Amino acid sequence: MDISIIVPLYNEAESLPHLYEWIARVMKENKFSYEVIFVNDGSTDTSWDVIRNLQRDNVQGTKDSTVRGICFRRNYGKSAALYCGFKAAQGDVVITMDADLQDSPDEIPELYRMIKEDGYDLVSGWKQKRYDNKLTKNLPSKLFNATARRVTGIQLHDMNCGLKAYRQEVVKNIEVFSEMHRYIPFLAKNAGFTKIGEKVVQHRKREFGTSKFGLNRFVNGYLDLMTLWFLNKFGKQPMHFFGLVGSLMFFIGFIAVIVVGSMKLYALSHGVQAMLVGVNPYFHISILMMILGCMLFLAGFLAELIIRNSPSRNDYLIKEEI
Ligand code: UDP
Ligand code: MG
Secondary structure, three states, X not given: OOEEEEEEEOOOOXXXXXXXXXXXXXXXXXXXXXXXXXXXXXXXXXXXXXXXXXXXXXXXXXXXXXXXXXEOOXXXXXXXXXXXXXXXXXXXXXXXXXXXXXXOHHHHHHHHHHHHOOOOOEEEEEOXXXXXXXXHHHHHHHHHHHHHHHHHOOOOOOOOOOOEEEXXXXXXXXXXXXXXXXXXXXXXXXXXXXXXXXXXXXXXXXXXXXXXXXXXXXXXXXXXXXXXXXXXXXXXXXXXXXXXXXXXXXXXXXXXXXXXXXXXXXXXXXXXXXXXXXXXXXXXHHHHHHHHHHHHHHHHHHHHHHHHOOOOXXXXXXXXOO
């Protein structure tokens, strides 16, 4: 099978028939064999009925086109939907797109070509001209992408674009989890799939329904970015982080205590008036630093113990063996 198209959706009943019709037309024109996998993320509207109908109507269709559906019992989020879609996908090239008709299926043939012929592992869409709210979406998104570029080192303009294409091997070897769908290129890069490209794609206004993500996605997005950065750098050796910071703090605290004590001794031996060490604020700050340093060190040991028991501690992606 050439292409798997994964469509995560939450309450998009009105868009679905249009989207499917459009996908089917483009696929037919380009003679692709394909499957569309609708992942219904616990919709409370009639989305699942619509998918059932599309699936039923397609049974009489050609064997080169399959409609599949996965229905969650409740709303788990876009990452969960993508995770299950990736697990189910069978096509050589896997395409993800939003269900709200904001992404155009017309882009699929070129995305497919970039994966197959240009040898990209992953191609991300870039909504160069966006049709979303300027203040709440476009502007924060620019800032967000600039940060993401710095932290991840991947030069993408639109990391969180819903329209992306992957080589099958990529989606089978990364694990989207929590709200990490925003950083799939980073996950791919960390797994060793480094040929990541970008294609300017058409974007359209949302015709039906409403956006599912509010402003809090930027707060969450930044926190998730920090988590990923940390996991990538120290995930396998947390002691390198906690041990270093802990030792530094302990050391500074230790020197400071010695300085405070020496100053007191100096004052005593020269008969100068000096305050009690116990009421000297510097003394308390120094002791606090030493205690915090020890705690961080301990946190490092605990983290190492946890990693030791992680089932994936020795999972390596082997590219080739001869
Ligand atoms: N979506 C989902 N689960 C959720 C929220 C959203 O599957 O909990 C889907 C949604 O139906 C759409 C895609 O994710 O197909 C992108 O969502 P949306 O269009 O609301 O995001 P925006 O374009 O506003 O950033
Ligand atoms: Mg949208």
